[in-house]
Amino acid sequence: MSSSREGAGGADGSADGPKSRGLRIFSHFGLPKTPGHQIKGDIHPAIIKLGLQFSEFKICGANARCIATLTAFKTVIQDYVTPPHNTLSRHLMTHLSPQITHLVNARPMSVTMGNAIRQLKLEISDSDIDLPEQDAKDELCQKIDNYIRDRIIIADEVIEDLAVKKIKEGDVVLTYARSSLVEKILLRAHSQNKHFSVIVIDSRPLLEGKTLLHSLTSTIPPIPCTYALLPALPSLITDADVVLLGAHSLHANGSVYSRAGTAMVAMLAKEHSVPVMLCCETYKFSETVMLDGFGKNELAPVKFSPGAPKSNSNLEVLNPLYDSTPASCITAVVTEVGLIPPTSISSIPLALGRTTL
Amino acid sequence: MASDPQSAANQRIVEDLVSRLRRRQVVGSRATALETLLVLRQVISKARFSNIDQLTDVIRSVGRRLVEAQPKEHSVGNTVRKVLHHIREEYHTASGPPAVESSFSIAKFVLQGQPRRQTVIPKSEARVPLKENDPDDPDSFARVLKPVLMEAIQDVFDELETVYDNIAKNAKDHIHSDEIILTLGMSKTVQSFLKSAAHYRNYTVIVAETAPSFGGREMAKSLSSAGISTFLVPDSSIYALMSRVNKVILGAHAILANGGMFATSGSLLAATAARSYSTPVVVCAGQFKLTPLWNLYHEYGALDFGDPSAVLGFEEGDLVDKVDVVNPYYDYVRPELLDVFITNYGDHPPSSIYRLLKETYDDEDNEL
Numbered sequence A: 001m002s003s004s005r006e007g008a009g010g011a012d013g014s015a016d017g018p019k020s021r022g023l024r025i026f027s028h029f030g031l032p033k034t035p036g037h038q039i040k041g042d043i044h045p046a047i048i049k050l051g052l053q054f055s056e057f058k059i060c061g062a063n064a065r066c067i068a069t070l071t072a073f074k075t076v077i078q079d080y081v082t083p084p085h086n087t088l089s090r091h092l093m094t095h096l097s098p099q100i101t102h103l104v105n106a107r108p109m110s111v112t113m114g115n116a117i118r119q120l121k122l123e124i125s126d127s128d129i130d131l132p133e134q135d136a137k138d139e140l141c142q143k144i145d146n147y148i149r150d151r152i153i154i155a156d157e158v159i160e161d162l163a164v165k166k167i168k169e170g171d172v173v174l175t176y177a178r179s180s181l182v183e184k185i186l187l188r189a190h191s192q193n194k195h196f197s198v199i200v201i202d203s204r205p206l207l208e209g210k211t212l213l214h215s216l217t218s219t220i221p222p223i224p225c226t227y228a229l230l231p232a233l234p235s236l237i238t239d240a241d242v243v244l245l246g247a248h249s250l251h252a253n254g255s256v257y258s259r260a261g262t263a264m265v266a267m268l269a270k271e272h273s274v275p276v277m278l279c280c281e282t283y284k285f286s287e288t289v290m291l292d293g294f295g296k297n298e299l300a301p302v303k304f305s306p307g308a309p310k311s312n313s314n315l316e317v318l319n320p321l322y323d324s325t326p327a328s329c330i331t332a333v334v335t336e337v338g339l340i341p342p343t344s345i346s347s348i349p350l351a352l353g354r355t356t357l
Numbered sequence B: 001m002a003s004d005p006q007s008a009a010n011q012r013i014v015e016d017l018v019s020r021l022r023r024r025q026v027v028g029s030r031a032t033a034l035e036t037l038l039v040l041r042q043v044i045s046k047a048r049f050s051n052i053d054q055l056t057d058v059i060r061s062v063g064r065r066l067v068e069a070q071p072k073e074h075s076v077g078n079t080v081r082k083v084l085h086h087i088r089e090e091y092h093t094a095s096g097p098p099a100v101e102s103s104f105s106i107a108k109f110v111l112q113g114q115p116r117r118q119t120v121i122p123k124s125e126a127r128v129p130l131k132e133n134d135p136d137d138p139d140s141f142a143r144v145l146k147p148v149l150m151e152a153i154q155d156v157f158d159e160l161e162t163v164y165d166n167i168a169k170n171a172k173d174h175i176h177s178d179e180i181i182l183t184l185g186m187s188k189t190v191q192s193f194l195k196s197a198a199h200y201r202n203y204t205v206i207v208a209e210t211a212p213s214f215g216g217r218e219m220a221k222s223l224s225s226a227g228i229s230t231f232l233v234p235d236s237s238i239y240a241l242m243s244r245v246n247k248v249i250l251g252a253h254a255i256l257a258n259g260g261m262f263a264t265s266g267s268l269l270a271a272t273a274a275r276s277y278s279t280p281v282v283v284c285a286g287q288f289k290l291t292p293l294w295n296l297y298h299e300y301g302a303l304d305f306g307d308p309s310a311v312l313g314f315e316e317g318d319l320v321d322k323v324d325v326v327n328p329y330y331d332y333v334r335p336e337l338l339d340v341f342i343t344n345y346g347d348h349p350p351s352s353i354y355r356l357l358k359e360t361y362d363d364e365d366n367e368l
Helices: A002-008 A045-055 A062-078 A088-106 A111-126 A133-165 A180-191 A209-217 A230-239 A262-271 A342-352 B005-022 B029-046 B052-069 B074-095 B106-111 B140-161 B163-168 B188-198 B215-225 B235-242 B267-276 B314-320 B350-360
Strands: A172-176 A197-202 A225-229 A242-246 A256-259 A276-279 A315-317 A322-325 A332-335 A338-340 B180-184 B204-208 B229-233 B247-251 B261-264 B281-284 B323-326 B330-333 B340-343 B346-348
Touching: A045 A062, A045 A088, A062 A088, A062 A111, A062 A133, A062 A180, A088 A111, A088 A133, A111 A133, A133 A180, A133 A276, A133 A332, A172 A180, A172 A230, A172 A262, A180 A209, A180 A242, A180 A276, A197 A209, A197 A230, A209 A225, A209 B314, A225 A230, A230 A262, A230 B235, A230 B267, A230 B323, A230 B330, A242 A256, A242 A262, A256 A262, A262 A276, A262 A322, A262 B235, A262 B267, A315 B215, A322 B235, A332 A342, A338 A342, B005 B029, B005 B052, B029 B052, B029 B074, B029 B140, B052 B074, B074 B140, B074 B350, B140 B163, B163 B188, B180 B188, B180 B215, B180 B235, B180 B267, B188 B215, B188 B247, B188 B281, B204 B215, B204 B235, B215 B229, B229 B235, B235 B267, B247 B261, B247 B267, B261 B267, B267 B281, B267 B330, B340 B350, B346 B350
Parallel strands: A172 A197, A172 A242, A197 A225, A225 B323, A242 A276, A276 A332, A315 B229, B180 B204, B180 B247, B204 B229, B247 B281, B281 B340
Antiparallel strands: A256 A322, A332 A338, B261 B330, B340 B346
């Protein structure tokens, strides 16, 4: 109990003493992790580095975190030596588990990482016992490379092709914060000499939209951009022809777990009959059901709110990172298997062949 | 008339406020209403008139200039209309036979049973016969009427002075124990409303910080220092938290005739999110914010724009040249999204605002 209260109490460490009423409803929010947290057990240096990058938000975003994790695991696997009287297929996972725990302690695991790790576990347990150790490790690394290539890189290219077709000449595309995929789509459309302009809506705590602005305006010629914070959205949504959004994960009931604020952009777009296209690779699908953005969330570290007043016994500064958009606000999900309604997510793993997922 | 030293003095006072309004040195509905009232009091006390039409013309021309100086501060025009309404009322009681008890009034209807000063006590001063356009003594009309007018203006003053208390006095009927309230921006009305409720109830307030002005931070500081359990969140998490919110309480900049309102930008997002969770939206606003205007043609609130550097500052130097930045002050919130207006004249649903307007102002003043 006391530790969970401390969790919502922020990183100031003053969790003891009388905390404000109503705190308990927020107590399940993920604790903002302090960098340099304890290292327990035999942690590979690559993982320690990655943990710091995660907790400092140097590597941020579902795709980036998944790729970074898998790449780090390749190093871990190559440096791994199977102890005597053990087999790689049985023992490697016990070696990887503390590494994963370390990453989760740095920042709660993303759905993408969870899916990729589950796949990795499957591959490890399937690896041939009779294979020489180095060959088995090479084979695993190859499989990791294939996963990154197939499920992320190639998937993104297919999604780019599909989504670019939906941007018509003269369109105004509205997007929220920064999704690496949406960024690639916009740059691809621009490289095909389509003329369109972009409205970037942004909000604290992370203000990731500024990064997107930098990359959109550094093209030649620059893409015409409008930038505004979330409260200004109602003034701009009427100008938009299409809304492109990214996702952290997509759940079985069709709700979209994404950067906080996404839900309101989708809600307002729906109200103004602007189509909302969610760009999302199939490896972001999760079999769990998400009913609202409150049950599962994560708090941004205090360093992202420099101007905010300090928390005290009556005042608590919370920076939730995610929210959940109901399926009803999404017009279509652009995946590498085509454009589908958000409620058909559960049929996709079958379409892909369950065993390879 | 311009050569008249008194009217020259009037000109100066009016021009002074006009320039301060233009430069946004006076902002906020209540502050502008108070300043307008001060100017009107000066103008009336110095004005020369020998009949009611001359007086209303003087006031209307002053009102027009003030409104043109800053058309977005609706309470300026509202105050002028209210004063005109009071002047006519005083004029009618002073001249004609005592008026028949006014017809059904929704404001009084709602307030019935509450010990309030809604019944106007008939002024039992020695009635001096009011003579308009007296050729012998053209100032007699003004001389007789002015004290009454000053009193009427004082009434409006008193109303503005007590507006927060009068709105807040029923706060405990609207906020119940252990409720979670969401609000945003810095509204003095909402602030006093919440603080008043805190005397009776234990409840929690979630304040959205309302970028880029960050009025919400100020609000959160003030509420927490009054002992209210407060959570400060970014605007982006309004939707995520809405499922736990019992009530959204907003301030208004101006209430429009159709029951919609202009309010700090961010209000529309909060109200729309509230509707998707069927959370009631309560608006606290003084009666001086009632504006006999319609907003049927602006789907959006792009009515007035603030400083773009608050959104994208010069520290992002290379972007500033290439990017359009939008920072509107206000949102237009449709009446369907609102549940109730809590005013100093009782609680009203958006659908009865038009009626309240008819009672507060005279139709002929809608266009100053």
